[in-house]
Amino acid sequence: MHSKKTDLLNEVATYYAERLAEHGDTPRGVDWNGEESQTIRFEQLCKIIDPEKSAFSLIDLGCGYGALLDYLRDKRSACTYLGVDVSHEMISAAVQRHAAAPQTRFITSAEPDQMADYGLASGIFNVRLGRTDAEWFDYLQATLDVLDRTSGLGFAFNCLTSYSDEDKKRDYLYYADPCRLFELCKRRYSRQVALLHDYGLYEFTILVRKFP
Numbered sequence: 001m002h003s004k005k006t007d008l009l010n011e012v013a014t015y016y017a018e019r020l021a022e023h024g025d026t027p028r029g030v031d032w033n034g035e036e037s038q039t040i041r042f043e044q045l046c047k048i049i050d051p052e053k054s055a056f057s058l059i060d061l062g063c064g065y066g067a068l069l070d071y072l073r074d075k076r077s078a079c080t081y082l083g084v085d086v087s088h089e090m091i092s093a094a095v096q097r098h099a100a101a102p103q104t105r106f107i108t109s110a111e112p113d114q115m116a117d118y119g120l121a122s123g124i125f126n127v128r129l130g131r132t133d134a135e136w137f138d139y140l141q142a143t144l145d146v147l148d149r150t151s152g153l154g155f156a157f158n159c160l161t162s163y164s165d166e167d168k169k170r171d172y173l174y175y176a177d178p179c180r181l182f183e184l185c186k187r188r189y190s191r192q193v194a195l196l197h198d199y200g201l202y203e204f205t206i207l208v209r210k211f212p
Helices: 002-023 035-048 067-075 088-097 133-150 178-188
Strands: 056-061 079-085 104-108 116-121 151-161 192-196 203-209
Touching: 002 088, 035 067, 035 116, 035 151, 035 192, 035 203, 056 067, 056 133, 067 079, 079 088, 088 104, 116 133, 133 151, 133 178, 151 178, 178 192, 178 203
Parallel strands: 056 079, 056 116, 079 104, 116 151
Antiparallel strands: 151 203, 192 203
16 A cells, blocks of 8 residues: 555646746646636635634645645744655645745645644645546545644635536546535544535535544
């Protein structure tokens, strides 16, 4: 199983390294359509963060070149940030882009090396390449376990939705059932779970809140 997961992550890392080489550190470099949809996505994910909290720590799992950090610095400056990505190339681009950012660290890894208040994962469950639904769901659930284990106050993630128009779907992408994941999160992680499926993109966001 471990070698299977390693193979899967290597495939994903290679895929995103190729996107980055083609498009640079832009939304298309992490396989998004453009900046507007990326901002909408970040707005949904960041709803997990308590607006009353003046300072917090955050893990960005699958951080890419660190676009979420740009968004956070504009909105919430007092953030201690750890970016984690399986792609060496993405981490190199992130380090270069955010060299002067305070309280910021990036690591090449599949998992964070520390706890934080919040964990966010944007887009990391979309590109399954040749993996089956069952294989990809196992990976997805194992990754949610990592987010749960390393976040103290809550975590958020997004997925492409199984409610997407059939003619828009692509074989190499994974379209998750939002109801199945909502139930999984309610049963496995917390009673406080929100499903956001109303923001105009072919995807959904799930927020899992923990109360000390």
